Amino acid sequence: MTDTAHLARHIxxxxxxxxxxxxxxxxxxxxxxxxxxxxxxxWQVCLLALSLRDYADEPVDIDRVIRMLLVHDIGEIDVxxxxxxxxxxxxxxxxxxxxxxxxxxxxxxxRAAELxxxxxxxxxxxxxxxxxxxxxxxLMPALQNLHNNxxxxxxxGIRPEQVRAKVYPKIAAGSRALGDYFLESLAEAxxxxxxxxxx
Numbered sequence: 001m002t003d004t005a006h007l008a009r010h011i012x013x014x015x016x017x018x019x020x021x022x023x024x025x026x027x028x029x030x031x032x033x034x035x036x037x038x039x040x041x042x043w044q045v046c047l048l049a050l051s052l053r054d055y056a057d058e059p060v061d062i063d064r065v066i067r068m069l070l071v072h073d074i075g076e077i078d079v080x081x082x083x084x085x086x087x088x089x090x091x092x093x094x095x096x097x098x099x100x101x102x103x104x105x106x107x108x109x110x111r112a113a114e115l116x117x118x119x120x121x122x123x124x125x126x127x128x129x130x131x132x133x134x135x136x137x138x139l140m141p142a143l144q145n146l147h148n149n150x151x152x153x154x155x156x157g158i159r160p161e162q163v164r165a166k167v168y169p170k171i172a173a174g175s176r177a178l179g180d181y182f183l184e185s186l187a188e189a190x191x192x193x194x195x196x197x198x199x
Contacts, residue, residue, distance in 0.1 A: 009107055009108050010107060010108075010111075013103070016106055017077070017103075019077045020038045020042070020073065021037050023039075023080060023081050024036075024081065026081070026141075026156060027041075027141050027144045027148075028144075028151050029144075038076050038081055041140065045136050045137055045140045046070060048136050048139065049065050049133065049136040050062060052136070052139075052175070052178065053065070053132075055175045055177050056132045057128075057132075057175055058128035058131075059128065061129050064118070064129045065129045065132055065133045065136070068118050068122040069122075071115050071118050071122070072119065072123075072137060074100055074119070075095070075097070075100045075103070075119075077099060077103060078095070078096075078098075078103075079096055079099055083158075084138070084166050084167070085158050085162055093123065100116060100119050125170075131173045132175065133174075134174060135171045135174025135178060135179075136174070137170070139167075139178060139182065142163070142167050142171075142186075146185050146186070150189065150194040153194075154195070160186060160190045160194075160195050164183070168186075
């Protein structure tokens with residue numbers, strides 16, 4: 001017999017996650033004149049990790065990487081998305097923790113604790129799988145900018161030295177090869193005038 005109260009908590013959690021589709025990010029999908037939402041980002045960065053897993057510097061549990069990436073932005077339901085270069089992005093981790101605890105508490109145990117542990121692992125960035133997940137999270141918007149005329153960088157007045165300082169270290173910590181690729185791509189884009197104010 002189905003435990004309807006138990007099932008109802010799972011359904012309530014899934015319906016709460018629908019709100020992530022309303023959280024707009026600063027990047028626009030390639031070829032579209034609208035901003036992507038955090039749910040789209042989570043889906044795409046999971047596929048990025050799945051496709052690039054052979055570039056991880058250390059052996060990673062790709063299933064765990066994907067689980068971390070699926071939950072890493074859930075707190076944005078309550079606190080919104082902040083561009084990585086902003087002070088707000090650095091200062092809202094406590095608020096995000098409160099948010100994910102609220103959202104995960106919709107689930108029964110032990111599922112709630114399992115998802116919170118994944119979120120914390122991603123934030124702590126201390127395991128090989130977490131470092132690779134964080135690398136993917138930084139790489140995806142960088143790839144979008146590099147192939148979309150620097151859209152969110154240009155709209156937010158971000159300079160190449162800021163990109164190198166904020167984006168490269170997280171990518172390189174999970175994959176030196178992808179970090180090198182990113183730096184080469186950024187240098188080519190800078191030479192081509194990506195950051196020129198007149199473009």
